[in-house]
Structure formats: C-alpha cells, structure tokens
Amino acid sequence: MIKYQTTTYPNWNFVEFELDANIEPADLKTIELPDIKKFYNKGVIISGRGPIWLYGVLIHHFHPTRFVATFEPRLNAGVVIETHSADFQVGDLINL
Amino acid sequence: MIKYQTTTYPNWNFVEFELDANIEPADLKTIELPDIKKFYNKGVIISGRGPIWLYGVLIHHFHPTRFVATFEPRLNAGVVIETHSADFQVGDLINL
Numbered sequence: 401m402i403k404y405q406t407t408t409y410p411n412w413n414f415v416e417f418e419l420d421a422n423i424e425p426a427d428l429k430t431i432e433l434p435d436i437k438k439f440y441n442k443g444v445i446i447s448g449r450g451p452i453w454l455y456g457v458l459i460h461h462f463h464p465t466r467f468v469a470t471f472e473p474r475l476n477a478g479v480v481i482e483t484h485s486a487d488f489q490v491g492d493l494i495n496l
Numbered sequence: 497m498i499k500y501q502t503t504t505y506p507n508w509n510f511v512e513f514e515l516d517a518n519i520e521p522a523d524l525k526t527i528e529l530p531d532i533k534k535f536y537n538k539g540v541i542i543s544g545r546g547p548i549w550l551y552g553v554l555i556h557h558f559h560p561t562r563f564v565a566t567f568e569p570r571l572n573a574g575v576v577i578e579t580h581s582a583d584f585q586v587g588d589l590i591n592l
Contacts, residue, residue: 456577
C-alpha cells in the first residue's frame with residue numbers, strides 16, 4: 401500500500417512516501433507508519449504524492465519530532481509547519 | 497489574506513478557509529488563525545483550497561479539539577485524521 405524512503409541529513413530526516421495503489425480513507429485504519437522512535441532527535445520533512453488526509457495522518461504521527469515540514473515541489477524546499485525547536489520556526493523554508 | 501467561515505453542527509465545526517491572494521510560506525509567520533477556545537468541545541473539519549503546508553498549520557492548530565478531519569471533495573465527506581474521541585476514529589468518513 402505505502403512505502404517510505406528516508407534520507408537522513410544532519411538536522412532532519414527527509415521522508416518520502418510512495419503509494420502503490422489508490423488509497424481510500426478506510427485504509428488509514430491499517431496503514432503502516434514509520435517507527436517514530438527513530439525520528440525523535442531531528443526534524444522531519446514529509447514528501448510524496450497523496451491526499452491531504454494522508455498528509456494529515458503523517459503530520460500528526462511525526463508531531464513528537466523536533467519539527468515537521470512538508471515538501472513544496474514548487475520551491476524545492478520544505479516548509480516548517482510545527483516546531484519544538486528554537487532553530488526552526490513555522491514558515492521557514494528548508495532548501496534541499 | 498485568509499478568511500474563515502465556520503458552520504456549527506452538533507458534533508463538529510466545519511471550518512472553511514478562503515485565500516484572497518497567493519500565500520507564501522513566510523505568510524505562515526503572521527497568518528490569522530481561528531480562536532481555538534471556541535473549538536475545544538467538538539471536532540473540526542477543515543476545508544478550502546490551499547497548499548498542504550497551510551493545511552499542516554491548521555491541522556496542528558486544531559490538534560486540541562475532539563478530532564480533526566479534512567474535507568475530501570471527491571467523497572463530499574470529512575476524513576478523520578486524528579482524534580481524542582472514542583466516537584470518531586482515524587479513517588472515519590463524516591458525510592456532509
């Protein structure tokens with residue numbers, strides 16, 4: 401259903417998801433999510449083609465990390481949307 | 497920049513945002529967000545045309561409510577993405 405590829409940078413993990421079929425809301429009940437324990441010590445940038453509600457689940461899942469950003473292809477950058485770190489503020493761009 | 501229209505139902509608020517101009521990530525630093533105190537006692541369904549990172553900020557903002565859903569126009573329904581309520585589970589559809 402969903403695969404994740406994580407690329408690790410000094411201050412964040414870039415997590416790209418890929419769907420191998422159409423996803424429906426009910427799939428959220430059984431979807432595999434990355435092991436959050438591996439992500440606590442850095443921020444996360446989420447990337448991938450999928451519906452907003454899938455992003456919503458992933459954003460909530462990664463909430464305990466240092467910050468959460470979503471990848472904006474138009475800017476080739478992550479956009480910080482929530483943060484527990486003084487070094488990254490909401491609205492900051494993380495250029496990739 | 498952004499306007500919100502809230503429609504109240506017995507168990508949730510339907511919050512529709514409308515952008516009057518292109519929004520850029522830096523706008524997230526100053527964007528007006530709905531007064532969360534008015535939303536604690538129900539769930540929230542977020543609707544509107546905007547980038548994923550704007551949804552991300554709104555999803556995070558509404559995190560303290562009973563549940564958060566995003567509106568899926570294709571299904572004319574909200575999709576629950578996070579919940580503090582035993583009555584609403586992730587992946588549930590809320591038909592509108």
